[in-house]
Amino acid sequence: MPLALTWTETDWLLVEANGRRARFLEQAVHRLTLGPRIRIRAERAELLGRDPAERGCYDAVVARGFGRPAVTAECGAPFLRVGGRLLTSEPPDERPWPEAPLAALGLIAVGRRAGVMVLEQRQPCPDRFPRRSPTKRPLF
Numbered sequence: 329m330p331l332a333l334t335w336t337e338t339d340w341l342l343v344e345a346n347g348r349r350a351r352f353l354e355q356a357v358h359r360l361t362l363g364p365r366i367r368i369r370a371e372r373a374e375l376l377g378r379d380p381a382e383r384g385c386y387d388a389v390v391a392r393g394f395g396r397p398a399v400t401a402e403c404g405a406p407f408l409r410v411g412g413r414l415l416t417s418e419p420p421d422e423r424p425w426p427e428a429p430l431a432a433l434g435l436i437a438v439g440r441r442a443g444v445m446v447l448e449q450r451q452p453c454p455d456r457f458p459r460r461s462p463t464k465r466p467l468f
Contacts, residue, residue: 339365345372374458377406384409384452393417398466402458405433408449418445429467
């Protein structure tokens with residue numbers, strides 16, 4: 329939400345699987361009068377990423393570290409249009425993000441800045457992603 333307050337010319341989709349947290353976000357959006365610019369979806373990203381209305385249409389996905397890097401990449405990539413960017417907090421160990429699994433998602437690593445990994449969607453994310461349970465067998 330701080331990004332939406334800073335970038336006033338942007339529209340946002342906030343995805344939160346936890347219903348209680350999603351309701352809190354809805355209340356905050358209402359109190360801050362951001363309603364026309366921010367939509368809240370109380371759903372898991374791996375399910376919402378299969379929705380044709382949400383797939384491949386966003387310029388950016390900003391993700392807090394809600395899972396391992398492989399899970400974050402797999403859940404974020406389906407939302408991005410080609411040329412879009414996935415910005416995600418990085419684990420403290422800063423291990424490299426392997427090229428081949430990222431390429432399977434249509435992504436390429438383009439930089440790392442202040443604990444944030446930047447990935448770019450170079451090709452549409454294949455329809456087989458996200459898988460139902462990316463945490464069970466992460467890509468990397």
